[in-house]
Amino acid sequence: MEKIIVCVKGVPEPGSVKVDPETHTLKRESSELILNPPDRCALELAAQIKERHGCRVVIISMGPPNAEKVLKEAYSYGADEMILLSDRAFAGSDTLATSYVLARAIEKLEPFELVLMGEKSIDGETAQVPAETAAILGLPSVRGVFEIKFDGKNWQMLRERGSFVEEVSFSGRAVIAVNSRLSYCRPPSLKKILEAREKEILIWNAQDLNAEEKFLGLSGSPTQVEDVFQKEFKQKGEIIEGEPLILARKLLEILKEKEILK
């Protein structure tokens, strides 16, 4: 087995998010980026495949230069190479433009056996990138996968489908969206953390990827965000006071009013 590619994303540390009022997109340069938590599950499955079959694990990520920290963290879970896809022209990309850039980079990394991604990112929560990347590459995509085995010829995967588990078997290549609820993800390796400090990150820009400008950034993004706003929580707790008997009556009234009890 040659190579497994894992796509990871730097997401803003929850609580530190700033929104660009013009473009309605997240200002990634302004906040501290962390490794998108579901991507750790993709890195775990990649590390398992590497342990069993001895392939290389290559991490790619599209993002601003400050995503380097995220790549190094991802590397410490057992990867072999890191590539950052970074260019001003990529700014403002929606899922389709992102998938286009990832697909160009994946093509450039031929030959490979599998592409793994976390099933969604905790900032956008669209879960579109794995399927869109697969479509651009002309590969099938399988989502919700939590177990991967390879018998030398066929892949056998288990994936969650709502309330049941489905067994998927296929030969050839695919883009896999890994389930975020793996029962175990390994910690980073001390040797890899130490190694990552010196390890160079390869940076590819639009030109390196032979990417067409019309598919990049805002111009390559059909998604039009109308508004981005801070969600307000209008419901709040109500404290009722008084004697237990009166309290119980009041509570019963409220529950009936809200049609919780009839």
Add this chain to the structure above:
Amino acid sequence: MIDYGLSEEQKILINLAKSIGEEYIKPYALLWDEKEVYDPTPIKALAQADLFAICIPEEYGGLGWGLFEMCLAVEELSRYCAGISTTYAASFLGAYPILLFGNKKQKEKYLPQIAKGSLCAFALTEPQAGSDAFAIKTTAQKEGDCYVLEGMKHWITNGGIADIYVVIAMTDPAKGPRGASAFIVEKGDPGFSVGKKEKKLGLRSSVTTELFFNNCRIPKERLLGREGMGFVVALKTLDYARCGAGAQAVGIARGAMEIALRHATQRVQFGQPVYHFQAVSHTFAEMAMRIEAARALVYSAARFIDSGAKNITGASSMAKCFATDVAMWVTERAIQMMGGYGYMRDYPVQKFFRDAKCLQIYEGTNEIQRNVISRELLKYYK
């Protein structure tokens, strides 16, 4: 409070141990304790994080660091669960004899496995041979290309879950202490079996068992060092390992103090957080002083040993004895500072207290440590 001038690598190690503690240990520690079960998951995580590779030389797949770094990791893990840190540290206790006395072939065979996380155990204690270690009865008779082990060991940490056992047995009982030898026994060796798992007051997420050797036949290449060196191997190993017990004690004490401190600064009685009462705040001041003193002693002893010093027995005994007494005192006070909450099994300080008790007993009771220290003292002040 005190900055020990740790290197960037050492800080990375501590942060990694901390993140493993938060993710793989903290949420489950009380449950393991309650059910008295060994969960291999945190040990698997420690292995995958390379934490078993710390003091294994680089040529055998390790990081080539020293005892000091091992102590840093043990201390941090002990803040979360001393049962897990016992499994971890006791594995080094089983690994040190190979590291210190193994020949090239033995090192080549075992050290790479150990670096990857194969657990080790150290088997010295027998029912009639606790503090009086020289009273062991397990024998090893040479027969052709083999040694045949007969006897039993008890209270062996990692019994049954370890793959590699270092066993001290008498090859020539007539010679007394000079007739003992150290052997490597592997899980699955014929005639080697594991007895009952002990029920303990603390360290309940770790495994302590009996080991039986019934006509247990092992190749003669499993002898560590030479015949007759058994107690040299055992005592030297304990010189190293006792610092680990000291580091565990510092971690337990820190963990208990941190929990109690959070409680004391939040718990309001008589209109103010109880921390503002002098009886409480002074107790914490006392805890902090003793913890820092214990830590300074453990760190100094570990660095002293790593420097290649020869006479390490006294230093490591002092570090073990002082730090474990501090852990016992601090955990008892931590319960008192939390009042009824400290006594409830919903809170972890009572677990820290029960765990700390064992540290005054194992790897040489603190009474034996005082014997050792007072004996060593005469070498320095004649």
